[in-house]
Amino acid sequence: MGQGEHLERDPSPFRIGIVGAAGRGAAFASSLRSLGARVQAVCDIHAEGLEQTRLALGAAHAYTDYTQMLEAGDLDAVLVATPMHLHVPMATAALERGIAVLSEVTAGVSLEECQALVAAAARSDALYMLAENYCYTKANMFVQGLVRAGLFGEPYYAEGEYLHDVTELAERTPWRRYWQLGMRGNTYCTHSLGPILQWFGDDRVVAVSCVDTGQHRRDPRGEPYAADSSTMLCRTPRGRLIKIRVDLVSPRPHAMTNYQLQGTDGAYESSRDRAGDRGRIWLRALFEPDAWLDPETLMRLPEVGGRYLPPLWWDPPTAALQAGHGGGDYMVLHDFIRACRGEIPCPIDVHRAMDMTLPGLVSQQSVLEDGRWLPVPDSREWPSQPRRSQLNMLWPEEQLGSPPQVVVPPGYTLRQYHEGDEREYLALLAAVDLAHWDAERFARVQATILPGGFFVVTHDASGALVATALAQHNPRPLHPQGGEVGWVAADPAHSGRGLGRAVTAAAVQRLLAAGYQRIYLLSDDNRLPALHTYLAVGFRPYLCEAGMAERWEAVYRALGREG
Ligand SMILES: NC(=O)c1ccc[n+]([C@@H]2O[C@H](COP(=O)([O-])OP(=O)(O)OC[C@H]3O[C@@H](n4cnc5c(N)ncnc54)[C@H](O)[C@@H]3O)[C@@H](O)[C@H]2O)c1
Incomplete structure (x- = not known):
């Protein structure tokens, strides 16, 4: 399977x-x-x-x-x-x-x-x-498997080329004319550099030098392209050298998957993407000295392909064989979905994406300075900004004696959560994209709910559970002895009927009745309908840290209301 x-x-x-x-x-x-x-x-x-x-x-x-x-x-x-x-x-x-x-x-x-x-x-x-x-083509994954098994010894040199005349395509997709054909340097380098970096494991490019061939072609309006062919040399901390050529302009048949790899015990030259052209590979451990072998043939052998290809490429589903870019389009999706489900670590996370992208961006400057070697930043060293705190809102002190009115629209019933609601309740939270709940988290939250403070609204006609809010005993450093209106959700399919307002007001009423002097809630800047509801019920922004006033101004602007 x-x-x-x-x-x-x-x-x-x-x-x-x-x-x-x-x-x-x-x-x-x-x-x-x-x-x-x-x-x-x-x-x-x-x-x-x-x-x-x-x-x-x-x-x-x-x-x-x-x-x-x-x-x-x-x-x-x-x-x-x-x-x-x-x-x-x-x-x-x-x-x-x-x-x-x-x-x-x-x-x-x-x-x-x-x-x-x-x-x-x-x-x-x-x-x-x-x-x-391109990291996911069969040939590139085969090489990766061989490198990881040590069959190239220590790999120290690699080349990648992306030769694809996109001048006609750029007339139909004008952004290409600017971002790809209007920039000097190796901007569009990831198809070539990406697979090489995957072969090189955790190595990265720390410096680049880029030169180009000048301007030999013009677009239909007579304007020259920024450059025809550009070559970037890359150095890595492990002393490896990588050469990348990107050419999106020169007239010639495509050759977009050209790669070479040299290690202490092996060498690889990919097919140059022409019909009948075959790649070749030599590995000291497996073959006679000086004898090149055909990677396609090797990949079909159970003792080689079966061992060094990922299982999905050894026994690929038809859909993978039919997918674009040599099946890479299928494989990349396959790994993305598995990574999202937590089944594998993300294979090309944001830092690896930077490893593949930043050298090309730095090369734009290098080419302007006639190939000067320039350092490539390491995104892992960029100061990581702490997760943005949530917006805080308070029930105004002067309103502590005036509970908000709870208005339930006709056709709906406000009641307490009871056994049997769990499945629908969790589905409602998921529908409004509130945090992922599991049994353990649900139990933890339930322990904070005041008796009679777990409000739900049901739709009379369908019986569906369509809104909810909690009155919670939830002291926090910012709100000691605080009561929280938490986990407010209203089904978007029933929006515009005041359901969010009804459950929020019910939770405030419950907290006031319990004697809380500090009633708060937390929300995110982008939850505009919810923020609108909280303001309408009577909550006010709490400017608890620097930057909050600006964030609230932006919220008010987005809601079209006066601050
Ligand atoms: N990985 C690959 O092998 C590969 C192959 C081709 C293209 N690409 C990349 O895919 C991207 C798209 O390339 P393309 O050739 O399809 O370009 P395209 O111009 O043909 O298509 C882009 C689409 O995006 C739409 N679009 C533009 N602005 C939008 C917006 N604000 N909101 C919603 N849609 C918007 C356009 O209407 C268009 O349909 C590019 O980044 C390109 O580099 C990658």
């Missing part, structure tokens, strides 16, 4: 939203389906044809506004397949909402935004992975 089938049998579908769905994003749909994931939503500003894209990808929802897709609250992850300069803002927006991200390459287009991405990933509980699919 291949590992792909394992995912197919998982009972809880992984819900993914694809942004850039009318472009590259669509290419992932069939792999996602065969991995048992659900394309929950698609998003593209290309409104014309969006419905067709939705149908083609089998998505439940279509959006032209990315924020709306994120705010719908029904996604486990997003696949960011928009133009390069949108990767960071879109990835950070998802991470800030606790939604996992699989981002197309490159990770970012400037050092500053890469820092923002790393900070966002550090603040978030959600996983970030770079979709560097």
Whole structure:
């Protein structure tokens, strides 16, 4: 049984939203389906044809506004397949909402935004992975398996080349004209550098030198491209040298998966991507001196391929064989989903994504300085910003004698939680994307609820549990002897009826009746409907630390109300 089938049998579908769905994003749909994931939503500003894209990808929802897709609250992850300069803002927006991200390459287009991405990933509980699919081709994973088994000895030199004339494509995707063909340097280097870094294990590039060939081609408007061919040399702390050539301009047949590797005990030269061209490999431990062998043949041998290929590539599901980029598109999704489910560590996390992206960004400066060697920052050393504290709100002291009114709209009933509600209750919290609950956490929270303080609202017609809030005894350093209005949730399908307001007011009433003088609640900046509700019930912002006033100003602006 291949590992792909394992995912197919998982009972809880992984819900993914694809942004850039009318472009590259669509290419992932069939792999996602065969991995048992659900394309929950698609998003593209290309409104014309969006419905067709939705149908083609089998998505439940279509959006032209990315924020709306994120705010719908029904996604486990997003696949960011928009133009390069949108990767960071879109990835950070998802991470800030606790939604996992699989981002197309490159990770970012400037050092500053890469820092923002790393900070966002550090603040978030959600996983970030770079979709560097070339790391996942069969040949590259085979080499990786051999390197890890020590069969190359100590690898010390590698080359990668991405030769792909995209000048015509850039006329249809103008962002390419600017971000890929308008920049000098090795910006689009991840397809070449990524697999090499995976072969080199935990090594990284610490310095680059880049030169190019100048301008020999012009676009249809007569403007020269920034440069035709550029070559970047990379040094690693372990004394390795890497040479990367990126050429997106020169007229020639594509050759996008060219690699070479040299170690003390082995050498590898990939096929140069032309029909009939074969790669070759020599490994001292396995073969006669001077005898090159064909990697394709070796990969088919159980004693070699069966041993050094990952099981999924040794026995691949049909969907993997049909997927784009030599099956890399399938494999990268497969690992992303497993990483999100905690089954494996993230194979290309935000720092590895930086290892693959930052050398190319630094090379833009090196080429301007005629190939001067420049240091490449290590994102692991960037100061990690502590997780942002939540917004705090207080029930005003002058209102301690005036409980808010509890208004339950017709057709709904406010009552206490009772046995048998658990499944629906947990589903409601999950629907509004409140933190993951398990039995242990639920028991811990239940111990803090005042008697008669576990409010739920049910919908009379369907019996569904549609809103909830807790009156909790929950002292914290900021709120000693504090009573908290906690875990407020209202089903978006029943929004606009004042249900959130009813349960919040009921919880405040309960805390006031119990004599609490300090009643507080916590929320996140992006939960605007909830913040609107709390303000409407009568809570006021508590400016408990520097920066809170600005954050509240932004909230008020977003809500369209006076501060
Ligand atoms: N890994 C690979 O092998 C590979 C292959 C091709 C492209 N890519 C990457 O995929 C990304 C997209 O490339 P492409 O060729 O599909 O480009 P494209 O321009 O054809 O498609 C991008 C799509 O994003 C949409 N879009 C743009 N702005 C948007 C916004 N604000 N909100 C929602 N949708 C928006 C566009 O309408 C378009 O449909 C790029 O980053 C590219 O580098 C990677």
